[in-house]
Amino acid sequence: QYLKGQAAELPVYRMMGETLEDLARRGDALVEKLADAGFSAELIDGESLAGGGSLPDETLPTRLVAVEIKGSMDDFCRRLRLGSPPVLGRVHEGRFFIDLRTVFPDQDSILVNAIEDAGKS
Numbered sequence: 001q002y003l004k005g006q007a008a009e010l011p012v013y014r015m016m017g018e019t020l021e022d023l024a025r026r027g028d029a030l031v032e033k034l035a036d037a038g039f040s041a042e043l044i045d046g047e048s049l050a051g052g053g054s055l056p057d058e059t060l061p062t063r064l065v066a067v068e069i070k071g072s073m074d075d076f077c078r079r080l081r082l083g084s085p086p087v088l089g090r091v092h093e094g095r096f097f098i099d100l101r102t103v104f105p106d107q108d109s110i111l112v113n114a115i116e117d118a119g120k121s
Helices: 013-017 021-036 071-082 107-118
Strands: 040-051 060-070 090-092 095-099
Touching: 021 040, 021 060, 021 107, 040 095, 071 095, 071 107
Parallel strands: none
Antiparallel strands: 040 060, 060 095, 090 095
16 A cells, blocks of 8 residues: 555555544544543653564653543553453553543543443442
C-alpha cells in the first residue's frame, strides 16, 4: 500500500494521522461512558512512541484515558488481557492508562465494555 501511494490505508498511518482534536473528542466521550459505568476516569495529555526500528525515539502527542481501579490492579489487568478481545494498557502511579492513538474509533465502545467487564470483581 505504501509503495502504491496508499499509505493512509495502513493501520499505523491511520493511527499516527489522528488529530489531537479527534482524540480529545473521543476521549471525552469515553470518560463520560466510563463514569456512567461507575469508573473515575480523566483525559490527560501524553506521548505515543512512533515505533521501534528506524524511529525508536520519535514521539507523537496523544490523549490518554486514565482510569482509577477499585480493587486489585493486577487482577483488573489480568482480566483485560484474558478478555475477548484482549486489552493492553499501562499502569502508572496506581492508574490504568489507554493511549487513544492505539485504539481505532470503531473500537471505543468495545474498550468501554472490556473495562467495565474487567472491573467487575
